[in-house]
Amino acid sequence: MSDALINATGTTTMTMAGAINAGLRAAMERDPKVLLMGEDIGALGGVFRVTDGLHKDFGDDRVIDTPLAESGIVGTAIGLGMRGYRSVCEIQFEGFIFPAYNQITTQLAKMHYRSQGNITLPLVIRVPYAGGIGAIEHHSESPEALFAHTPGLRIFSPATPQDAYDGIQQAIAAPDPVMFFEPKARYWDKGEVNTGTVETRLSDAAATIGISGSRVAREGTDVTLVAYGPTVRLALQSAELAAQAGTSVEVIDLRSISPLDSDAVVKSAKKTGRVVVTHEAVTTFGVAAEVSARVTEQAFFHLHAPVLRVGGFHTPYPGATFEHEYLPNLDRVLDAVDRVMKH
Amino acid sequence: MSDALINATGTTTMTMAGAINAGLRAAMERDPKVLLMGEDIGALGGVFRVTDGLHKDFGDDRVIDTPLAESGIVGTAIGLGMRGYRSVCEIQFEGFIFPAYNQITTQLAKMHYRSQGNITLPLVIRVPYAGGIGAIEHHSESPEALFAHTPGLRIFSPATPQDAYDGIQQAIAAPDPVMFFEPKARYWDKGEVNTGTVETRLSDAAATIGISGSRVAREGTDVTLVAYGPTVRLALQSAELAAQAGTSVEVIDLRSISPLDSDAVVKSAKKTGRVVVTHEAVTTFGVAAEVSARVTEQAFFHLHAPVLRVGGFHTPYPGATFEHEYLPNLDRVLDAVDRVMKH
Amino acid sequence: MENLGPLSEDGLVRLLNHQGEVLQDQTFSPYAAHLTPEKLREFWHDMSVLRAWDMEAMSLQRQGELGLWVQSYGQEAAQIGSGHALRDPDFVFPSYREHGVAMTRGVDLPSILRIFRGLEHGSWVPAEHGFHLYTLVIGAHALHATGYAMGMDRDGLVASGDADKDGAVVCYFGDGATSQGDIAESMTFASVNKAPVVFFCQNNQFAISESVTRQTNIPLADRAKGWGMPSIRVDGNDVIACHAVTQWALEHARSGNGPVFIEALTYRMGAHTTSDDPTRYRTKADEEYWSERDPIDRLTTYLEGADELPDEFREAVAAEGKALGARTRESVRGWSKPATLEMFDHVYAEPHSTVQAERAWFERYEQSFADVEASN
Amino acid sequence: MENLGPLSEDGLVRLLNHQGEVLQDQTFSPYAAHLTPEKLREFWHDMSVLRAWDMEAMSLQRQGELGLWVQSYGQEAAQIGSGHALRDPDFVFPSYREHGVAMTRGVDLPSILRIFRGLEHGSWVPAEHGFHLYTLVIGAHALHATGYAMGMDRDGLVASGDADKDGAVVCYFGDGATSQGDIAESMTFASVNKAPVVFFCQNNQFAISESVTRQTNIPLADRAKGWGMPSIRVDGNDVIACHAVTQWALEHARSGNGPVFIEALTYRMGAHTTSDDPTRYRTKADEEYWSERDPIDRLTTYLEGADELPDEFREAVAAEGKALGARTRESVRGWSKPATLEMFDHVYAEPHSTVQAERAWFERYEQSFADVEASN
Ligand SMILES: Cc1ncc(C[n+]2csc(CCOP(=O)(O)OP(=O)(O)O)c2C)c(N)n1
Ligand SMILES: Cc1ncc(C[n+]2csc(CCOP(=O)(O)OP(=O)(O)O)c2C)c(N)n1
Ligand SMILES: [Mg+2]
Numbered sequence A, B: 001m002s003d004a005l006i007n008a009t010g011t012t013t014m015t016m017a018g019a020i021n022a023g024l025r026a027a028m029e030r031d032p033k034v035l036l037m038g039e040d041i042g043a044l045g046g047v048f049r050v051t052d053g054l055h056k057d058f059g060d061d062r063v064i065d066t067p068l069a070e071s072g073i074v075g076t077a078i079g080l081g082m083r084g085y086r087s088v089c090e091i092q093f094e095g096f097i098f099p100a101y102n103q104i105t106t107q108l109a110k111m112h113y114r115s116q117g118n119i120t121l122p123l124v125i126r127v128p129y130a131g132g133i134g135a136i137e138h139h140s141e142s143p144e145a146l147f148a149h150t151p152g153l154r155i156f157s158p159a160t161p162q163d164a165y166d167g168i169q170q171a172i173a174a175p176d177p178v179m180f181f182e183p184k185a186r187y188w189d190k191g192e193v194n195t196g197t198v199e200t201r202l203s204d205a206a207a208t209i210g211i212s213g214s215r216v217a218r219e220g221t222d223v224t225l226v227a228y229g230p231t232v233r234l235a236l237q238s239a240e241l242a243a244q245a246g247t248s249v250e251v252i253d254l255r256s257i258s259p260l261d262s263d264a265v266v267k268s269a270k271k272t273g274r275v276v277v278t279h280e281a282v283t284t285f286g287v288a289a290e291v292s293a294r295v296t297e298q299a300f301f302h303l304h305a306p307v308l309r310v311g312g313f314h315t316p317y318p319g320a321t322f323e324h325e326y327l328p329n330l331d332r333v334l335d336a337v338d339r340v341m342k343h
Numbered sequence C, D: 001m002e003n004l005g006p007l008s009e010d011g012l013v014r015l016l017n018h019q020g021e022v023l024q025d026q027t028f029s030p031y032a033a034h035l036t037p038e039k040l041r042e043f044w045h046d047m048s049v050l051r052a053w054d055m056e057a058m059s060l061q062r063q064g065e066l067g068l069w070v071q072s073y074g075q076e077a078a079q080i081g082s083g084h085a086l087r088d089p090d091f092v093f094p095s096y097r098e099h100g101v102a103m104t105r106g107v108d109l110p111s112i113l114r115i116f117r118g119l120e121h122g123s124w125v126p127a128e129h130g131f132h133l134y135t136l137v138i139g140a141h142a143l144h145a146t147g148y149a150m151g152m153d154r155d156g157l158v159a160s161g162d163a164d165k166d167g168a169v170v171c172y173f174g175d176g177a178t179s180q181g182d183i184a185e186s187m188t189f190a191s192v193n194k195a196p197v198v199f200f201c202q203n204n205q206f207a208i209s210e211s212v213t214r215q216t217n218i219p220l221a222d223r224a225k226g227w228g229m230p231s232i233r234v235d236g237n238d239v240i241a242c243h244a245v246t247q248w249a250l251e252h253a254r255s256g257n258g259p260v261f262i263e264a265l266t267y268r269m270g271a272h273t274t275s276d277d278p279t280r281y282r283t284k285a286d287e288e289y290w291s292e293r294d295p296i297d298r299l300t301t302y303l304e305g306a307d308e309l310p311d312e313f314r315e316a317v318a319a320e321g322k323a324l325g326a327r328t329r330e331s332v333r334g335w336s337k338p339a340t341l342e343m344f345d346h347v348y349a350e351p352h353s354t355v356q357a358e359r360a361w362f363e364r365y366e367q368s369f370a371d372v373e374a375s376n
């Protein structure tokens, strides 16, 4: 059990970036073993300023500008983890996580298992991801499925400042490695954050549960629309438009990708009989395939229509000029909603 | 168009390892630009002896024992590719491909796209994979889904000596990067190999088509059982047993994972109305999820039962003592066949 | 072993100091001997035009015409000096800041901006210029450079007996890049294969906000000692020295002696990119110190002192810079959005059923809107 | 820079040659001064018992009791010599061949075989022995070692003022491993953080079938020069020298002077693993040359010469080896297959719904067979 104390202090308007910043600060104040590691996270405050001010307040020893080497960042964080440190590694952009892929997949994910529980690595890897910001190559991708297939990792992606604030603290307090995917196009979206939402004392179990479940972002009866991270806002907008056209869409924000809260999705699918899943990642072999497979396995006889997927196309992320068409957008989501509603 | 000549010479009994060896030899004889690169592939002939004798016959310049660095192997092969060399990189065991993951995912897969077709990289990455050989950690895994999600790569896995023989030559002749997953538990299985199965002149198109499609490994009418690589033999055995119990199982050997020959699977699914997919890889977020999603999308109204998956569990590959239970086996596949037959 | 720190001037090859005085170096001065005033004016021309163009790109970005801009500002000497040492059989693997080298390789500068306007990821044909596409994943291209060099060697382009036909590869990367495992692996592959590759590290003292002291305790040129590879530290703001040491290194590599490592100590006079804010992590004083060492200024001083920079020449160069700026602006604003379906092109060299199916779906889908519009 | 080749004896620290003669070294002899005959007999004991046990494991593998075996044969001096330089606060990150070091850290040797019998992936509690699990992914653990060392530093275990409390990390890896990017990144992180880590490279001349000449042109100890890190080449078959240089390196690291690199030049006297066939890639002559340099033999010669190896001691050691062999055999054969459901344990520290659901399904599924059986 980690001695994490979360104080109830009321509600503030925050951007998602600000909420993560506040969550990091709270975690660092609470536990001197929490370290931040990454490229340019110190004086600069990170290229997205998510760690703004933390270097100034916690110093070089707690906010570490590392050499430019992602394998090195995650690998040394693993070693620090064996001495009880809780490193929060920032990967500057999702496209640059791959040099660390070996450490994450063969080492970090397996250490608890291969040590028969003797080694616990409560690391967090923060990954700004997804597109829609007009960026150049490698700065707009959604690689979450490339991690979800690997047992031993937990994967969380907040869609709101509140979930970002709570989630980052729970991820840090949780005893397992957590990949924390931050939808960068949502960094500057504002929302109300109740900084007292998490229980006062954050046990391992409570922290883990906090980052394991989905939420119903909007209730509905005709179609279940599953989204996470960057596409939740899109899903809500789609639901709004669909409602105007007379279709009641229930939006489920998965939040957690591993574990996948399929119980909640299946429950909703049984109610609506129609499911659409949307994410920015390449559709083939993506998260939506797993959602579709599980819904089919567990709710087949309740379905009126096949589960449809709306995601990125099977191409590398194209030049920014194409991204509006490349990414799921209102038209494409509503098209899928229409198609399932035909049955 | 590559000037690949494949001679018709008749039929021989070969192991899969022998068939790959013969295929590599044929490709090297045909095209002096074909190089083999890897660890211990020279004098030793590879830890599985797949390159046995090739170093002796083609010398140091064509069969290259590289430094022990997978990123280096794939990365330099990319550079060689830009000069027209066709490198066949051997990764010693699938568990050691991850240091090369960055090169494969961010460089190899994207080069054709980002250069607008100006750079073509006809590389082959040979990956002995999957379990069932009583090995230690990192020597029994099935990471194919971790590559299938990335556009720009082709992924092929032979289940028979014939497909291994044809496939390796087609993979080398094809103009795109191909990951060639070799089911190591099948290396010593024997089969008849017709060394004249491929057309005489192997065009880019013919080579690509050769590694893009599935095959019906056994015809049937009640259930479609989809497998590839190591599980094809298991699927055929299951079909045999099911037949004895009165269930007619059609076995589809996918062979190609990217592209996924969903047309063939969907066609069979429409005929049988019941689909089971089996692979050794971890089930969650695995290849079977994509198969299930596509079948559901395209054959939903023909299905009598949900698509079921039989794969590895959501744990790191356990100690070899557990592998019989960890991996799909006859009992588990037949159990799934029984379950879909209940509808 | 003495630790001199990565920013020491120890061992720096310098042939023209920032006061514009020529210095002598036993090994490298001979490699500058052929630099006539005319040639030096060419360097000055290139550096000046490059900088003018860079500023134009900068302002286009500020006007919202580009998503991002990465300046070469301050690194003109390292790029133009080394670039001019290259010949036709040579091949360059740049990182993403080597616009100056691109220029010496005949890449049309405005075309580079297609990348930064989000139209495509690479906008020249590498084989046409002996200049590979930019690589944004730090360090990854060093392995490609090494493999390419191994290929040149196999193809008989090294120590061929006819020195004019010999070629080598130059791989550019930054100080931060030296920490990536791929750079180390490149040095291993290059050295065991005696590959003709010159590793050219532009130490501009920063990896975004991080001082080079975050990457190493000792001069980066010394990294090469770990592989027994010859290495050179050069004043990266001295175009003559940069040129001379690159000549030396290329000759070494082209004649079959294997790889060389060059560290050019320079200074990134601008921000990392237009998204960056250097006021957060470095001082005005530091910037001023280095602005006094501006790589163009010192050549100006020298040429002026030698009475080799006539006004007409300066005016012509300024006019050329302006004209290029105008052409650049016009081009950039004229680039229209490509047809959306193009995003499906070139994923594979041969058809892939998933891409085909998605493309076909998308075409029908787009068409359905057109149909609706038409019927309205 | 002169290229001596990675197999040269240049700069090798040697305190006991293979004729059993003691040599002097200004720097390192003082670090062997405390080695009494008693202590040397302890080394001899450990090396001998280790070898006997290794042979036992070998034969168990041949009998089909183990899936694979990885011998330490030939590397006893490097492992026992360095292992004995370690103390309680120190921590070791082994690769997968360091059974000798495991022994000095109090790991019960037979338990190592649980891994090779496929029962589990790690069979001791690292924290109990200051000895991490084996890592099979070449080079990956060097970063863990570096991070761990950074943690020790933070925890005040370095240069604490009380030398007895100071600790350091030793990271073992092979000659082949030096080519992995992770090793280079470890050296970067260790040097910029002045982390107390000793990189101990056992150059046994082979990475499976590949000669070390495939990995480097120069002695591997020189790799450290690229980071300005002190390095030592030592005769890896000389237990005294291995001990002395490791002492030196550990003192250096523990007292806050940062990392050290040691290359111990030794020879893998057996195959890479029981799956390997060295006749395919090396000569009998080579094996014989090195068999004359057997690390145990030279200590035997020395101790015999000094009349410090009484027969009773030798017999007792032989008996101990035998007894350990018998206990090992018995243990291995006695290990029964764990309950299948255990394969679902420890994937996560806290419940994960996918694992829970699959485990529950599997339990019901297994139960269904039991039910069928029961009803038959
Ligand atoms: C693998 C990887 N990690 C992180 C980044 C993000 N990034 C882009 S440029 C840069 C700094 C590079 O510094 P340096 O190598 O010194 O080159 P410079 O930009 O100074 O020319 C970083 C961290 C990246 N592009 N690739
Ligand atoms: C990343 C990785 N690539 C390949 C392998 C396969 N492999 C196992 S041991 C070995 C050779 C290691 O040689 P060296 O580092 O010299 O250590 P030694 O076995 O000689 O002690 C190889 C290639 C691996 N385990 N990990
Ligand atoms: Mg820099």
Ligand SMILES: [Mg+2]
Binding pocket: D174, D175, D176, D202, D203, D204, D205, D206, D207, D208
């Ligand atoms: Mg070795």
